[in-house]
Each structure stands twice: as structure tokens, then as C-alpha cells.
Amino acid sequence: xxxxxxxxxxxxxxxxxxxxSLRTSNLGAQMLSQRLELSKLPAPQKAExxxxxFVKWERGLTNEIAQLxxx
Amino acid sequence: xxxLNLAASDRGRINALLSVDDTIALIRAGALLxxxxxxxxxxxxxxxxxxxxxxxxxxxxxxxEIIDDTRLFVTDFSGLGSVRVASYGIDHLHQxxxxxxxxxxxxxxxxxxxxxxxxxxxxxxxYPQAFLKPTxxxxxxxxxxxxxxxxFVYDGQSATRHGNHAVVLHVDLxxxxxxxxxxxxxxxxxxxxxxQFDEATFSPSSVLVNGEKRCFVDYVxxxxxxxxxxxxxxxxxxxxxxxxxxxxxxxxxxLYAPVFPGIDYAFAGAVPDYVGAFGESFAAHxxxxxxxxxxxxxNFLFGELExxxxxxxxxxxxxxxxxxxxxxxxxxxxxxx
Numbered sequence: 400x401x402x403x404x405x406x407x408x409x410x411x412x413x414x415x416x417x418x419x420s421l422r423t424s425n426l427g428a429q430m431l432s433q434r435l436e437l438s439k440l441p442a443p444q445k446a447e448x449x450x451x452x453f454v455k456w457e458r459g460l461t462n463e464i465a466q467l468x469x470x
Numbered sequence: 471x472x473x474l475n476l477a478a479s480d481r482g483r484i485n486a487l488l489s490v491d492d493t494i495a496l497i498r499a500g501a502l503l504x505x506x507x508x509x510x511x512x513x514x515x516x517x518x519x520x521x522x523x524x525x526x527x528x529x530x531x532x533x534x535e536i537i538d539d540t541r542l543f544v545t546d547f548s549g550l551g552s553v554r555v556a557s558y559g560i561d562h563l564h565q566x567x568x569x570x571x572x573x574x575x576x577x578x579x580x581x582x583x584x585x586x587x588x589x590x591x592x593x594x595x596x597y598p599q600a601f602l603k604p605t606x607x608x609x610x611x612x613x614x615x616x617x618x619x620x621x622f623v624y625d626g627q628s629a630t631r632h633g634n635h636a637v638v639l640h641v642d643l644x645x646x647x648x649x650x651x652x653x654x655x656x657x658x659x660x661x662x663x664x665x666q667f668d669e670a671t672f673s674p675s676s677v678l679v680n681g682e683k684r685c686f687v688d689y690v691x692x693x694x695x696x697x698x699x700x701x702x703x704x705x706x707x708x709x710x711x712x713x714x715x716x717x718x719x720x721x722x723x724x725l726y727a728p729v730f731p732g733i734d735y736a737f738a739g740a741v742p743d744y745v746g747a748f749g750e751s752f753a754a755h756x757x758x759x760x761x762x763x764x765x766x767x768x769n770f771l772f773g774e775l776e777x778x779x780x781x782x783x784x785x786x787x788x789x790x791x792x793x794x795x796x797x798x799x800x801x802x803x804x805x806x807x
Contacts, residue, residue: 419707426651430794431601432707437732455602459650459807 400465402457405450409467414445417470423463427456484546485762485784487530490514493542497626502553504577504639504762505624506786507542508613512624513631515542519555520626521637523579523610527787529765534775534787536613543786545762550806552642557625557635560586563593570603571642575649575804577762578607582621582789584634591728591796592670600794604651606804607638608764609790621789641761647806652755653793654801655710656747656769659703659736667729674729675722686723690715693737699772700738701799702729712738714768714798726768726790726798744773745780752781752801759806764788766799 403409413421418432431452435445453460484496490511496503497518505512505522512522528535528543537543547553551574558566563586570576580587587609594600612619623637624630643649666678677686690696701712702725713735717724729735741747748769763785769775770787783801791802 423708426653426709426793427601427604429707429709430595430711433705433709433733434595434601436707452601456648458648 400461402453402464403467409470410446410450411442412470413449414442418449420470421463421466425456425460425463427452428460428463483549484544486544487528487535487537487541488544489541493544496544496546502547502639503626504545504547504579505542505626507537508539509622509631510539511542512622515624515626515629517629518626519553520624521555521577521579521639522624522626523581523608523637523786524622525611525786525788526613527611527767527770528785529770529775529780529787530784531779531782533777533779534770536776545785547639547641550641550761551644554640555625555627556638556640557627557632558638559635560589563590563636564597566605566636566638567597567599567603570599570605570640572603573645573648574603574640574642575651576603576605576607577639577641577804578605578636578792579610579623579638580607580636580792581610581623581633582612584621586634586636587790588672590636591672591790594792595795604649604794605792606651606762606802607792608786608788608802609792609796611767611789614767643806647759650805650807651793652803652805653709653797654748654751654755654803655712655799656741656744656751657701657703657712657738657799658710659705660739661736663736665702665735665737666731666733667735668731670728670730672725672728673722674725687718687721690718690723695737698768700740702735703738704729704733704735706733712798712800714766727796744769745775745778748773748780748801752783755803756805757803761804761806763801763803764791765801766791768799769801
């Protein structure tokens with residue numbers, strides 16, 4: 400499944416707490432999820448960070464990417 | 471112990487205990503190395519492309535070992551891609567992940583109980599590039615039987631010893647591979663109570679237990695957990711991240727890693743068969759392309775791992791482990807996936 404484009408709404412959903420509902424055993428994704436939950440950064444900035452994370456680790460996140468359409 | 475054939479093509483990827491002489495020969499042959507051992511052995515090494523840290527405790531393919539100063543544990547990164555040695559002072563720790571290669575990772579060694587240790591532990595999870603360019607590594611320690619001993623790291627480029635620096639190998643993997651950072655943690659929250667802290671600290675004095683403020687020392691003693699075998703388990707987005715008890719003092723509890731506000735913790739449930747649990751958890755993880763691993767001194771001691779194999783993993787036994795940030799009582803592994 401292809402990674403959604405940067406302007407797709409899923410990135411903002413993930414930044415606004417959606418990371419918590421992802422089923423993942425990826426340590427980086429789990430720790431990033433916690434950091435975003437505690438972060439006071441504006442949501443669009445957090446969404447950029449989530450997008451950059453998925454772009455970088457796309458090959459290892461196939462299960463997580465498959466869940467994005469259901470957010 | 472056999473002597474090494476130093477022809478690069480015959481060397482394979484060394485991740486084992488070697489004699490000091492063989493280690494010196496590897497350094498002089500230009501190998502890119504991470505080295506661990508006692509201070510007296512590390513002090514003998516010449517300048518080269520290596521980093522080092524002190525600990526006498528190791529897991530080897532044959533089981534846990536405590537070594538003397540005639541041997542060193544050597545991991546050879548030659549042939550893995552492009553590797554670069556760096557050293558960072560306390561005000562530049564954020565640059566470890568910034569400087570890490572785009573397609574690789576930073577392997578860091580930091581001395582226990584140093585200001586660099588404390589600063590890295592508290593801040594590394596918030597470094598901007600922390601989850602894009604991972605840092606793995608370990609906290610250097612010492613022989614627990616040696617009174618007054620200290621931990622040191624070594625910058626091999628100058629063959630210098632440091633008590634308050636982070637030394638780093640930046641490992642740039644070949645195209646087509648990426649680093650996969652994984653942890654093996656045998657502990658799970660006991661589900662008894664939710665524990666929270668109101669500041670980032672290695673030495674909490676108070677705690678919120680199910681929302682009620684309590685003296686942490688009294689709470690730990692009342693739960694009968696002052697022996698330190700069972701860590702606090704933090705819930706980091708589903709990842710179980712431990713902070714282990716180092717000492718219970720009159721007014722505060724000293725930990726091997728800081729606790730943070732905003733994280734739900736619980737004490738770990740008891741693990742009746744430590745070695746069995748470790749072997750099972752380790753076997754459940756993929757190990758293809760494993761490059762490097764370390765394990766915690768508390769697992770070594772409480773699991774009585776000396777002479778016991780937990781699945782063939784080999785690496786230093788450490789006073790803290792780094793997987794993006796500082797973790798405790800955990801095995802850390804990085805693979806080229």
C-alpha cells in the first residue's frame with residue numbers, strides 16, 4: 400500500500416492522538432507516539448514529524464501504513 | 471584463545487572476546503571497532519578508528535562472562551558501510567542524532583553517573599532527529615566489586631579516556647538496508663497500581679499512586695520492592711520502558727534511568743524463571759542481520775547469567791542501555807533490515 404501524500408488528513412489525525420490507536424510493535428513509532436502526546440507543538444508541526452517518520456521508515460511500517468485508511 | 475588472521479577477507483565480522491594483543495593488531499590494521507573491557511586493558515590501546523567503554527561483564531555466544539584485563543570485547547564494523555568516530559561534550563549531545571547518517575544509526579557510549587549520562591537520559595527523547603536517525607548504545611560501568619571505581623569511555627582517534635563525554639560511531643549502512651532498533655524486555659506491568667511522577671528525575675522523593683501523593687521511599691518499602699529486582703515499567707505508546715531501582719535511601723529512591731511526568735508507570739510483575747523468560751523473549755525477536763547488542767547488568771546479576779547462554783547474543787553488559795533514549799533492565803539489538 401502506498402504512503403498517503405503529505406496533505407492527506409491521516410497525518411493530522413495521527414498527530415492529534417491517532418498514533419495511540421495504531422497497532423504497532425515498532426519501538427520508534429511507539430516512543431514517537433508518546434512524545435507527540437506530551438508535546439505542546441502545534442498540530443500541523445506534529446503532523447509533519449509523523450509524516451517524516453513514515454517516509455523515513457516506510458519499508459518497516461507496512462502493517463501501520465495499511466491501517467491509515469481506517470483512521 | 472586462537473590468534474587472529476588479520477586479512478580483512480578472513481576476518482568475518484568479529485563480535486567476541488579477543489586478547490589485548492589481537493585487538494591492538496586489529497586497530498593497527500585499520501579496523502572500525504567498538505571495544506569494551508576493563509580500564510587497564512583499554513588504556514593499552516593505540517589510536518585508531520575505534521570507540522570504547524569500561525565494563526568487565528559480557529554476554530558471549532557461550533554465556534555470561536566476567537573478564538580480567540587480558541581480554542576485550544570487540545565488535546568490528548568494518549565492511550558494514552561507512553563508519554565515522556566522533557566525541558561529544560555535554561553541551562553538544564543533541565548533535566549525536568543530528569550528525570548520524572541518513573541511512574544508519576549512531577552507536578553511543580556514555581560513562582555512568584556522569585553529567586553527560588544525566589543530561590542525555592533526560593533530553594534524548596526530545597532531540598528533533600531522535601526518531602529519524604536512531605541512537606543505540608550503552609552506559610559504561612565498572613566492576614561492582616571494586617570500591618571507588620568509575621566508568622570511562624574512550625575516543626580511539628586520540629586514544630584518550632574521558633569521564634564526561636559521549637563517544638560515538640556513526641554507522642552509515644549500505645543502500646537497500648536500514649537500521650531496525652529492537653528491545654527485549656521480560657518485564658510487564660503488574661497491574662496493581664498506576665504510578666506517576668511530577669518531574670523528570672533519577673531520584674524521585676514523591677509519587678502519585680492512583681492519583682494520591684505518597685512518599686516514594688515508603689511506597690517502595692511497603693510494596694516490598696526495595697531489593698531492586700523489579701523495575702518500574704513505563705508505558706510509552708505501548709512500548710514497555712523500564713527504570714530500575716539502584717538504591718532506596720532515607721528520603722529518596724535512586725534510579726538507573728529517570729522517570730518523566732506524563733508517563734504511566736507500574737512496578738513489574740515477578741518473573742519466576744529469569745533465564746527461561748529471557749530465552750523465550752529473545753527467541754521471539756528476529757535476529758537476521760543483527761549488528762550489535764547489549765544487555766543490562768541487572769539482568770546479568772538477578773538472572774545469574776554468568777555461564778548461561780540466553781540465545782547466542784553477544785555484547786557488553788551495561789549500566790544502562792540506549793534505544794533512542796535510555797532504558798534499563800533491557801536487551802537492545804540493532805539489525806540491518
